[in-house]
Each structure stands twice: as C-alpha cells, then as structure tokens.
Amino acid sequence: MNYGKEKIAVYRTYASSLEGVRTIPESSFDGRDNTLFGLDVRVQVDGEAFLPSFSEGDNSMVVATDSMKNFVLHQAGEYDGATIEGFLEFVGSQFLDTYSQMESIQMSADEIPFEERDVPGENDFEDSGLVFRQSHNESAFGEIYLDRSEDGPVIADHISGVTDIELVKVKGSSFTDYVQDEYTTLPEREDRALHITLDIFWTYAESADALGTDPERYVPAEQVRDIAQVVFHEVDSNSIQDLIYQIGLRVLERFPQLESVSFEANNRTWIQERDLDGDAKVLKEPPRPTGFQQFSMDHSDLEEMSE
Template sequence: MSYSKETDDDTRSTDRRTMNYGKEKIAVYRTYATPLEGVRTIPESSFDGRDNTLFGLDVRVQLEGEEFLPSFSEGDNSMVVATDTMKNFVHHQIGEYDGATVEGFLDFVGSQFLETYSQIDAVKMSANELPFDERPIPGDEGFEPSDLVFRVSDNESAFGEMYLDRGQDGLVVEDQTSGVTGLELVKVNGSSFTDYVQDEYTTLPEREDRTLYISLDVFWTYEDSEDALGMDPQRYVPAEQVRDIAQVVFHEVDSNSIQDLIYQIGLRVLRRFPQLETVSFEANNRTWLEVRDDIEGAEKARVLKEPPRPTGYQQFSMNRGDLDEEASQ
C-alpha cells in the first residue's frame, strides 16, 4: 500500500458537496494486543513503551461516496452500509489488527472498509484512547504493578485521526492527526499575567505570580504519514511523551501568559521530534481565583476558589519554520 499526501489536481475540492454519514461512540476493547516496544526515549519522559494488555478505543467512522447520494435524494438505501454494520465491522477488525498504536488501528480498519465496500470513496477514522491504569499489588520487593487488574482512568488520552482516499496507485492517506487530549495541569507559582491592554473595560488585576490551572489538548502531524502507524517505533511519537514534555516545560518555564507557555511547549516538541511537520494546541484557562494570601507563618500559601464562567481559551498551531526562526534569533 502506498502512503502519501495528494498534492495534484486530485486533491479534494473545497466546493465539493458535503455528503457523509457514519457511526460514533463505538467503544471497543482488546485484551493482550501487540505491545508497543522499541520507542526512542527523550530527556523529558521515562516512557519507553506500553504492554497494551488492555487496548480500548472510542471510535468514530465517517464514510464518503457519490453512490450514497440516492439515499439522501431518493430514499434509496441499496448502497448504504448500515451504521450498525460499521460498529460490528470495527469490533471484528480490532481482533485482526496486529499493531500497537491508535493511528495504526485506524489506518488498518479504514483500509478494510475501502477494500470491502467498493461504493466507499473515502473514509475518515478517528478515536480517543480509553485509558486504564495498572493497580499496585504486594510483591517480593514491595508493591509492583498487577498484570491482571486495571483501573478505568480519567486521565489524558491519546487521539488519532486518519483520512483515507482511493488514489491512482492505491489507497492514500490524505490527512493524518495524532494527539493527546484532556491534560489538566496546575502550577502553584512561577506563572504571571501582566502588561496586557488596560482600558475602561478592564477589571482583571495584573498578577506577577499566580497559581495557573490549564486544560490542554495537543495535536501533531508527521511529514511522512506512515510514521504515525508505529511500524517503526523509533519514528513514532507516543502521546505519553508529548504529555511529559508539556509537564516538564510547564515546570521549567516562568511564563507570562498561556500563549507563551504553549509556544514553548511547541518548540520543545518540534525539537525533540524532527519527523513532525506541525504541532497545534487548544488550551483552556481554569485558573483559580485568590481569596487569601495572608496566612500566618506560610509566606507562599494561598486560599483559592473556582473561577466563574466564562473561561478563556487559546488555539495555536506551529510548524518547523517556527523552530528555525527561534534558532536564528
């Protein structure tokens, strides 16, 4: 199978009719999937692979094809693949997949859709990992992780999206996105927010040192989409390592805004992973409001409360040009 991005006149037209349908919230689980091994380590992270004893995904399928038009315009379902069939198809294919990554599975099942149903022109597959945590049990040398018992986790999760089309020489990956979503990080001091526009509408006081609470989603694309599949673990970028970079940069950098913080995280991600083409962010400011800072005998102690709605957010994307520009300064 050929993996490349179309750049000629066959690229999807922006004025093409919107016509697709699919199934979402397909929860699928696999025990004893192929372990992810041989991952290149980085200074910011101890992550070097995962056992995949429990491999869970929340999958979304989107099918496109001109032969589906009669189902919209004439009520003719003769070419329609029922969404319940899509669900069953995904459940079956996770048992056939012998890889170790979210993106690899999406590519695999998307390819199977296109090879099985000729009326499908293109398929977009996306998924959020359903994470699990190993639980500690007593062992010969203290507590050790159980290989049988896991806790359903509410922590951050990996994300993947693959858009596959029928190219002239076989199936083509038109678009690919990887990510880690749901990071929630709090830094008790070492962050500020000053020197912003002050006018008659401004009521927010400047803060030289604040407790900063953010939620963060990070997404990235590869220069070669085949690297996203994990077939060469040395070229694969695990969500766990990007998460750890975000945590380390948050610890190290005394930022003057969330914008400054995510820019520094982006530079570090691009620096660590030269195989990446872009990195992008959506951040949400959930910073607690200070109630007291006059606690006797505790200079840095504060009493804080939840912020009221609405909350601020930031979106930002970067590419290797930003890294080159930073290096030239």
C-alpha cells in the same frame, strides 16, 4: 454528503506491545504493553453511490451503521499493530477494500485509557498484570483520512494528539503588561497559581510515520504529555500563550519528523481568596466564562528561535 457511526467502544486484551520507541530527556516512557487496548471509535464514509439514499430514499448501496460497528469490532481482532493511528488505518483500509461504493473514509478515535494497579509482591508492591482501572485523565487521539487510488487505499491526511491534559502550577507563572482600559477589571498577577487544560495535536512530515510501524519515528502521546508538564515546571511564563509556544518549540525540537504542532488551551486559573503567610494562599474556582488560546506552529518557528 457522508454518514457513519460514532461512539463505537472497542476493547482488546493482549494487543501487540509498542516497543522500540526513542526515549527523550523529558519522559520515562519507553513503550506500552497494550495488555488492555481501549478505543472510542468514529467512522465517516463518503461516496456518490450514497446520494440516492438521501435524495430518493434508496438504501440499496447503504452499509448499515450497525454493520459498521460490527466491522470495526471484528477488525480489532485482526489488527496486529500497537498504535491508535495504525489501527485506524488498518480498519479504514479494510472498509475500502470490502465496500467498493465507499470512495473515502475518515476514521478517528479517542483512547479509553486504563492504569495497571499495584499489588503486594514478594519484596514490594508490583504491577498486577491483571487488574486495571479506567483513567479519567488525559488520553491519546488519532484521526486518519483514506482515499482510493489505483494501488489501494492511501492516507490523504492525518492528525495525532493528546487531549484533556489538566495541570496546575502553584507558583512561577504571571500575567502582566496587558491592555489596561475602561473595560479592565482583572488585576495583574506577578506570581499566580496557574490551572490549565490542554489539547495538543501534531502531524508528521511523512504520514506513514504516524502508524508506528517504525517505532523510532513514532511520537507517543505519553511523551508529548510529559514534555508539556516538564516545560510547565521549568518555564516562568508571562501568559498561557507564552507557555504553549515554549511547549511547541520543545516538541518540534525533540521530534524533527513532525510537520506541525497545534494547541487548544483553556484557562481554569483559580481566584485568590486569602493571602496567608509565605507562599500559602486560599483559592476558589473562577467564574464563567473562561478564556481559551489556540495556536499552531511548525519548524519555521524553531528555526527563528535558533537564529
């Protein structure tokens, strides 16, 4: 039994900057100015006090979902942090502090990403600082579960992520040595152009690290994205399964504060239409259906690789 509001579009200008994050070899990302902070928010609340609204049509304890939307928008102006997860924890805590009939709350959000545009400067092109365009590439994700306690709202569970990564590697990937039987029509490929989409999610050993109050222990989605593309560049993988495992190992190696990392990948690999001179090929879209891969791993996988 729960209810809530979703697709709450929140835009905040000149939010606090994310500064002081630890840099890693795979990424140039060292912070985010948050001049334009956009989120697509979902709120889900639980509580026995809401049962009569289902069973008896009694709405006396119901907080209208339109009020929830307005509450989220108001709190966007009060939040002084710099991360999606921090915002969700802040707003969720405010909900529980304000409405005693809410026993627990789940807050989640997809980033609405924007890219700053270049304009002519005195000697070269430079960041506008004023003009942005909405990006339709990968975006960060966060989800925070809060329960009541004697000391106030506490994080019961959490997950962070980056979704809709789309990458193509034009050579250096293969798919061979799989089961061959009467149902097999797919030819083995020693060197293929590999096209994938990828969602990556992670949890922290200490949930407070997800909020970004200690920037050195916060894992930015941009750095995880960059690890994925660097490993894709470096590794000659024999399958998408092999690829995401290698990405997971690198993420856990770079961020020991994480508890786990998980993946959902989708195979969008193009079909070869013509083989031209050298490495050149003509490719076409694959037919439906498409394959997918899911995998979760933790530091025990990293320890096994080091033995």
